[in-house]
Amino acid sequence: MSRRFVDYDRVAESYDQRYALNRLDGVAQALEARLDTSGAETILDVGCGTGRWLSELAPLARHAIGLDRSLGMLLRVPEDDGREALVCGSGDEIPLRDSSVDFITCVNAIHHLAAPHELVSDGVRLLRPRGALAVVGLDPHQERDRWYLYDYFPEARGLDLQRYPSAEQLREWMILSGLENIETVVVERIQRRFTGGEILEDYFLQRKASSQLAILSDEAWSQGLHRIRRAIQAGEDQGAPPVFEVDLALVLVCGWKLPVQS
Numbered sequence: 001m002s003r004r005f006v007d008y009d010r011v012a013e014s015y016d017q018r019y020a021l022n023r024l025d026g027v028a029q030a031l032e033a034r035l036d037t038s039g040a041e042t043i044l045d046v047g048c049g050t051g052r053w054l055s056e057l058a059p060l061a062r063h064a065i066g067l068d069r070s071l072g073m074l075l076r077v078p079e080d081d082g083r084e085a086l087v088c089g090s091g092d093e094i095p096l097r098d099s100s101v102d103f104i105t106c107v108n109a110i111h112h113l114a115a116p117h118e119l120v121s122d123g124v125r126l127l128r129p130r131g132a133l134a135v136v137g138l139d140p141h142q143e144r145d146r147w148y149l150y151d152y153f154p155e156a157r158g159l160d161l162q163r164y165p166s167a168e169q170l171r172e173w174m175i176l177s178g179l180e181n182i183e184t185v186v187v188e189r190i191q192r193r194f195t196g197g198e199i200l201e202d203y204f205l206q207r208k209a210s211s212q213l214a215i216l217s218d219e220a221w222s223q224g225l226h227r228i229r230r231a232i233q234a235g236e237d238q239g240a241p242p243v244f245e246v247d248l249a250l251v252l253v254c255g256w257k258l259p260v261q262s
């Protein structure tokens, strides 16, 4: 049995280590560029975690709201100058008024929602005219990505195909919900290579560090780790250590709520 939900309260303490490895500045730049043109009063970051994107965007808006299901993650959002409000709640049911937000972001979080399409329809409800909804995440439905985790833990890939909407699907949901001028752009490429035993030091190979591993059954987890150790051993025996590749794209899909023409 796989565990669908990741307990981010348990992950919170070590979560920001990922940003010491890679700040994902391409994501920050892409969000900032879209916020500028929306002239934002209020931004909302759904699944804001420890506040990586809030800290970039809050200084550019009058009000910034971070919403996350995990109190542990929210408690790690750095204190700011009072512009930010943090809400512990679910992105499946956002407790905000209609037409009260100018820019909604959701980065690496939509795959955790029970009904990801509802984030799009709810987003349209929450947005003021000229506001935008920007969703950023992996798209495992594209064949272009390489991730050794998917090779050694094939169950993880299967689950990701169920959890993540494709960029194309997101685009369709946005069109059906009435958003316009929809853009789909790769905003970040995460590329790393590990040789032989180096892989055992990869931060994302820790079970707490990637939701892909956190949701696996204990059996699938230990089988995958066993495959990796076997590959390392075989490489050592043959004098040709295996190469473990990471080449992942983070895709932004952004749609705009245009004013109704009279």
Ligand SMILES: C[S@@+](CC[C@H](N)C(=O)[O-])C[C@H]1O[C@@H](n2cnc3c(N)ncnc32)[C@H](O)[C@@H]1O
Residues within 6 Å of the ligand: 008, 046, 047, 048, 049, 050, 051, 052, 053, 067, 068, 069, 070, 073, 089, 090, 091, 092, 106, 107, 108, 109, 112, 113, 114
């Ligand atoms: C991979 S983290 C991403 C955090 C942040 N957006 C970032 O990019 O650093 C996923 C976040 O989604 C949150 N989350 C999971 N399910 C959620 C839900 N139903 N509603 C709101 N947040 C949720 C988790 O608590 C976690 O903080």
